Structure formats: C-alpha cells, structure tokens
Amino acid sequence: MDTEVLVIGSGLAGLMAADLLSAEKNVTIITKSALGKSNSRLAQGGIAAVTTSDDRWTHHFFDTIRAGGFHNNEELTELLVRKGPQQIQQLIEMGVRFDRNANGQYERCMEGAHSVPRILHSGGDATGKELVNTLISRVKDRCTILENHLAADLLIKENECYGALVMNETGETFTVSAAYTILATGGAGQLYSVTSNDSSVTGDGIAMAYRAGAILSDLEFMQFHPTMFAGAGSNSFLISEAVRGEGGMLLTRDGERLMEGIHDQLELAPRDVVAREIAKEESVVYLDISMIKRFHKRFPTIAKRCYQYGVDLDSGRIPVKAGAHFLMGGVVTDRYGRTSIPGLFALGEVANTGVHGANRLASNSLLEGVVFANESARWIMQSDRKWIPYFTENKRMKVSEYRLSIDRLREVMDRHVGISRSNEGLTTGISQLEWRGKFIEADTKEDVVHFNMLQTAWLMSTSAIMRTESRGGHFREDYPYQKQRFKQKRIIRRISQDDWIETEERSRAIFH
Numbered sequence: 001m002d003t004e005v006l007v008i009g010s011g012l013a014g015l016m017a018a019d020l021l022s023a024e025k026n027v028t029i030i031t032k033s034a035l036g037k038s039n040s041r042l043a044q045g046g047i048a049a050v051t052t053s054d055d056r057w058t059h060h061f062f063d064t065i066r067a068g069g070f071h072n073n074e075e076l077t078e079l080l081v082r083k084g085p086q087q088i089q090q091l092i093e094m095g096v097r098f099d100r101n102a103n104g105q106y107e108r109c110m111e112g113a114h115s116v117p118r119i120l121h122s123g124g125d126a127t128g129k130e131l132v133n134t135l136i137s138r139v140k141d142r143c144t145i146l147e148n149h150l151a152a153d154l155l156i157k158e159n160e161c162y163g164a165l166v167m168n169e170t171g172e173t174f175t176v177s178a179a180y181t182i183l184a185t186g187g188a189g190q191l192y193s194v195t196s197n198d199s200s201v202t203g204d205g206i207a208m209a210y211r212a213g214a215i216l217s218d219l220e221f222m223q224f225h226p227t228m229f230a231g232a233g234s235n236s237f238l239i240s241e242a243v244r245g246e247g248g249m250l251l252t253r254d255g256e257r258l259m260e261g262i263h264d265q266l267e268l269a270p271r272d273v274v275a276r277e278i279a280k281e282e283s284v285v286y287l288d289i290s291m292i293k294r295f296h297k298r299f300p301t302i303a304k305r306c307y308q309y310g311v312d313l314d315s316g317r318i319p320v321k322a323g324a325h326f327l328m329g330g331v332v333t334d335r336y337g338r339t340s341i342p343g344l345f346a347l348g349e350v351a352n353t354g355v356h357g358a359n360r361l362a363s364n365s366l367l368e369g370v371v372f373a374n375e376s377a378r379w380i381m382q383s384d385r386k387w388i389p390y391f392t393e394n395k396r397m398k399v400s401e402y403r404l405s406i407d408r409l410r411e412v413m414d415r416h417v418g419i420s421r422s423n424e425g426l427t428t429g430i431s432q433l434e435w436r437g438k439f440i441e442a443d444t445k446e447d448v449v450h451f452n453m454l455q456t457a458w459l460m461s462t463s464a465i466m467r468t469e470s471r472g473g474h475f476r477e478d479y480p481y482q483k484q485r486f487k488q489k490r491i492i493r494r495i496s497q498d499d500w501i502e503t504e505e506r507s508r509a510i511f512h
C-alpha cells in the first residue's frame with residue numbers, strides 16, 4: 001500500500017495534521033484500535049490559551065517554564081503560547097464548541113500552576129471528546145483510515161523513513177510506503193498500574209522510533225496526576241485538576257488541609273509537588289468538593305464515573321491517589337515536528353518539542369498538539385520529498401524472547417520508576433526490564449505491544465538512573481534537589497550509539 005502521508009495514531013495531534021494535510025495530499029491514518037481512541041479523547045480540564053485582555057503571553061510563558069522546572073525549550077515555548085489565541089480561533093472555525101456563561105462569554109477556569117484562569121473547556125469536563133469528535137467528522141471522508149491496525153515498525157533505508165510495517169487483526173503484516181510518516185501515538189501511561197491514560201497508550205511510538213535510530217530525550221520525566229479516583233486495586237479514573245481550580249481542597253483523613261505549609265499555591269501547586277505530598281500520606285487523601293455548587297453540571301463526566309463506582313457525591317468527598325498521566329520526554333523534534341530521521345515526524349505526547357520541560361503545565365498538551373500539527377503540516381505542504389515505494393518480502397517483526405508479564409512490568413515501574421526513585425531501586429528495576437538477548441518472530445499485535453512496553457520501560461528507567469538530581473516529574477530521594485550541572489541538560493538516547501547527556505544545542509545541531 002502507498003500513501004503520500006502516513007499518520008500513525010488518532011489522538012488530537014494526528015487528526016489535526018491529517019485534516020490539514022488532506023487538503024492537498026493523500027493521507028492514510030493507521031490506528032491501533034477505534035478511530036479517536038486516545039488520551040486526547042479523555043482530556044477533561046481543557047485547553048490553555050491567552051484569550052482575555054488581562055492575560056499576556058508572557059504570563060502563560062512564565063507559568064509554563066516555572067512548572068517545567070526551567071528545563072523547557074524557551075524558543076518553542078514562546079511559539080506555543082503566542083500561537084494559543086489563533087489556535088483557539090481555528091478550532092472554533094472548525095466547529096469546536098467551547099462552553100460559554102449566561103452572558104455568552106467563554107468560560108475560563110483555573111488549573112494548577114496557572115497565574116490566571118485561562119483554560120477553555122467543552123461539555124463541562126469533556127473537552128477532549130468535543131475536539132476529537134469534531135476532527136473525526138472532518139477527516140473521515142477525506143483520509144484512508146485503517147482501524148485496528150498496529151504500526152509495528154518503521155521502514156528505514158539509509159537512515160531515512162519510508163513508511164511503516166503494519167500488522168492487521170490476525171497478525172498478518174504488510175508495508176505502507178509513505179513520503180512523510182507522522183508518529184502521533186501518544187505517551188506511555190499504561191506502563192503503570194494506576195493511570196489516567198487510555199488502554200491503547202503503551203509507548204509504541206517511543207519504542208518504534210528508538211529501534212529506527214531516532215534521537216529521543218527526557219524519558220525520565222513522567223508526570224503523575226495528583227487526583228485519580230482511589231478505588232479498590234487499580235480501578236481508577238481521572239478527577240480533573242479543574243475541580244481544584246473551582247475550589248476543591250485536599251484533606252487528610254483527619255480533615256487537615258494537606259498542602260498547607262507545603263506550597264504557596266496550595267492545591268494548585270505544580271503537579272509534581274502535589275502528587276508527591278499525596279503519595280507520602282500513608283492513609284487515604286480526600287478531595288473535598290463540598291464548596292462546588294452544581295458539581296454534576298460543571299463536571300458531568302466525573303459525576304457519572306463517581307456514580308458508577310459507588311462514590312456518594314453528597315458526602316462532599318472523593319478519595320484520591322496519584323497516577324501516571326503524561327510523558328514529557330519522547331522523540332526529539334524541531335518546530336516542524338521533524339525528527340532526526342528524514343521523512344519521520346512526531347507530534348503530540350510521543351514528541352519531545354521541549355515545551356513542557358520537566359513537568360507539563362496543566363492543559364498545555366492539547367494546545368501543543370494543535371500548534372505543532374499546524375507547523376508540521378505547513379512544512380510538509382511546501383516540501384516535495386520523493387516518495388519511494390519500499391519493497392520488502394515477508395518482513396516479519398522480531399521481538400525479545402525474554403519478557404516480563406505486563407502485570408509484573410507494571411509492578412516494577414510502580415515500585416522503582418514511580419513518583420520517588422533512587423539509585424538502588426532503579427538498578428533493581430533495570431535488571432528486570434532487560435530486553436536484549438534472544439529474538440523471535442512476533443505472531444500477534446499483542447506480542448509487538450508487549451515488546452514496545454518493555455523497551456519503553458527500559459528506556460525510561462535507564463534514563464532516570466542517569467539524572468542524579470530532582471527536577472519536575474523526576475524525583476530522586478537520593479538526590480532531592482536540582483543540580484546546576486543538569487540545568488538545561490538533556491539525557492539523549494539513540495540506539496547503536498553511546499547515550500549521552502548533552503545540551504539542547506548539540507542535539508539540535510544533529511538535525512538535517
């Protein structure tokens with residue numbers, strides 16, 4: 001099969017790129033499960049942008065880099081926040097309906113580490129669903145769509161990308177040749193037992209890009225969301241930070257305010273700070289929602305899930321715990337989503353544009369998805385990369401024979417590569433996540449996904465052991481402070497090369 005543009009993944013960034021590019025190019029979307037099943041669809045809080053006269057791009061910029069532990073790529077962060085208002089306008093023109101108040105003005109809410117309320121939302125707490133559904137209705141007749149197909153590996157010849165090896169539901173493989181291949185596969189939350197992420201988010205793009213020889217970085221920075229519902233076992237779902245933005249308070253079992261004396265922004269401190277405080281508590285932590293009027297109306301998705309899980313909202317308290325939420329690191333890209341491999345682009349959570357630094361500011365991820373999809377589409381439209389059919393016979397995907405079960409892998413990640421890390425724990429974890437050894441042919445999509453999870457877990461843990469400091473989402477109990485030596489330094493990973501710790505400038509110099 002041939003196509004000009006191959007988009008792998010169907011979250012917001014992939015759908016946006018597909019929509020824009022389909023105006024001029026032939027686009028194929030490959031998605032592992034149903035179209036649109038992604039983290040984007042689950043996004044509750046909303047999309048951050050400067051849309052009032054009392055806010056400034058500089059305020060949004062500073063909030064972003066302060067939450068990011070000053071690890072951000074400042075040039076691209078400036079681009080992100082400056083483009084915010086224009087992107088909101090584009091989404092409205094595409095048909096997205098943001099919530100308005102009784103006077104017809106857009107409602108803007110507050111979330112952690114923002115200095116002013118600037119989060120636009122849809123359907124109360126169903127922003128991602130509105131965005132994804134709007135884009136699906138636009139792309140479905142304009143692109144070729146392969147649902148329930150897994151991109152198993154990238155097709156690389158002389159360090160250039162020409163598409164992907166794809167597996168169908170029965171495990172048969174075929175190649176899709178493409179002039180431009182866009183990875184938009186999301187992050188890796190499913191590597192942990194408690195996560196807000198969709199079941200399809202298993203680090204596939206990270207592992208594929210690594211095997212292809214792309215440069216990756218910042219994989220030690222995993223964000224844990226402070227307020228996931230604390231049900232029995234791993235039963236959980238997200239309780240949006242917007243609930244704390246509306247006044248929700250974190251209380252200990254004894255009714256004390258958890259964040260008192262910890263941070264001046266209390267419950268709205270950066271997520272890494274709040275998540276660590278919750279994780280430190282030995283007994284259950286509650287989110288007090290008693291002060292939020294008409295909770296069911298403002299947060300219908302959360303109210304429905306609470307009802308399904310038997311939480312009595314009239315009690316005014318929801319038990320919460322932290323869970324894996326967003327991977328800041330990923331495949332290193334420039335402004336146009338270009339990776340270090342010509343022909344290969346990365347967008348959304350799988351990419352590392354550097355705009356989130358070491359810890360993403362709430363509601364900046366949907367914005368990142370649309371801003372960089374636009375930049376990338378613009379670059380691709382004015383380029384004319386030659387499209388070379390990639391011929392291969394009986395290409396089969398090889399996976400490591402030595403594999404932990406997925407449950408065991410999650411236990412290792414929870415225990416050793418979680419909210420709090422140490423040299424000792426990481427060393428133990430890494431020894432259990434080893435994947436190099438004997439290889440066998442993959443028979444099913446599940447075999448490939450399992451291998452991707454293992455490789456991504458290994459990359460994250462081996463990156464975490466190299467960063468002997470604490471910054472943003474990476475907390476080392478044996479090195480609890482930031483170190484000057486690591487300021488603006490990235491841990492760069494590339495297969496078949498020595499891994500290294502280098503500056504942003506050096507990794508950018510490698511780009512074609």
Ligand code: SIN
Nearest residue numbers: 044045240241362363
């Ligand atoms: C939330 O609603 O709390 C999640 C929003 C985000 O992660 O940006």
